[in-house]
Amino acid sequence: MTTRKMRTPTFPRLPKGPNGGIQLMLIQNVEHLGKAGDVVEVKPGHANNYLLPEGLAIVATDHHKRMVDKHRAKLAEIEKQRLASLRQLADQLSKQSINVEANANDEGHLYGSVGATEIVSALKANGFTITSEQVRLEGVLKELGLYTVKIQLHQEVGTELKVWVVPTAAN
Incomplete structure (x- = not known):
C-alpha cells in the first residue's frame, strides 16, 4: 500500500510590515485602531480572524494606497457629513x-x-x-x-x- 502525501492548501501570503505584523488598509473606522484609509500593522490572528472576514480592512497594496490618496478628500467630506448627522442625533x-x-x-x-x-x-x-x-x-x-x-x-x-x-x- 502506498501512502499519498496530502497537499495542504496554500493561501496567498499577506504583506509583512516593518515590525513583523500584517499590513492592512482600513476600509471603515475601527475603534482603538484607526480611521478609514489608514494603513495599520496588526498581528496575523487579528487580521485573519476579524478585520478581513468582517470587511473592515483590505490588503495594503500600492494600488489601494493610490486609490485612497485620490479619494481622501471625498472620504473626508463623507466623514464630515456623518459626524454632523451624529452630532444632531446626539x-x-x-x-x-x-x-x-x-x-x-x-x-x-x-x-x-x-x-x-x-x-x-x-x-x-x-x-x-x-x-x-x-x-x-x-x-x-x-x-x-x-x-x-x-x-x-x-x-x-x-x-x-x-x-x-x-x-x-x-x-
Missing part, C-alpha cells in the same frame, strides 16, 4: 427622557435588571436607532429611579440620556 438624544418598565418589589428593587438592550428597545419605540454597544453603562440598573446613561455614537461624539426605570403597570 443633540436630540440629550433632550430625550425615556421610560423603561421593569418588575419591582415594594422597596423599589427590581426582580431582574435593566441593561443596554432594554434601553435600546425603549429608544427604538421613540424613533431612535442605536446599537447596544453604543450604550455605556457602569453596570446594570437594579432599582427604580432616574439614571443618566452615556451614549457613545462615535469616538468624537457622545451624549447623555435620562432613563427612568419605572414599575410595570399593574393590569
Whole structure:
C-alpha cells in the first residue's frame, strides 16, 4: 500500500510590515485602531480572524494606497457629513427622557435588571436607532429611579440620556 502525501492548501501570503505584523488598509473606522484609509500593522490572528472576514480592512497594496490618496478628500467630506448627522442625533438624544418598565418589589428593587438592550428597545419605540454597544453603562440598573446613561455614537461624539426605570403597570 502506498501512502499519498496530502497537499495542504496554500493561501496567498499577506504583506509583512516593518515590525513583523500584517499590513492592512482600513476600509471603515475601527475603534482603538484607526480611521478609514489608514494603513495599520496588526498581528496575523487579528487580521485573519476579524478585520478581513468582517470587511473592515483590505490588503495594503500600492494600488489601494493610490486609490485612497485620490479619494481622501471625498472620504473626508463623507466623514464630515456623518459626524454632523451624529452630532444632531446626539443633540436630540440629550433632550430625550425615556421610560423603561421593569418588575419591582415594594422597596423599589427590581426582580431582574435593566441593561443596554432594554434601553435600546425603549429608544427604538421613540424613533431612535442605536446599537447596544453604543450604550455605556457602569453596570446594570437594579432599582427604580432616574439614571443618566452615556451614549457613545462615535469616538468624537457622545451624549447623555435620562432613563427612568419605572414599575410595570399593574393590569
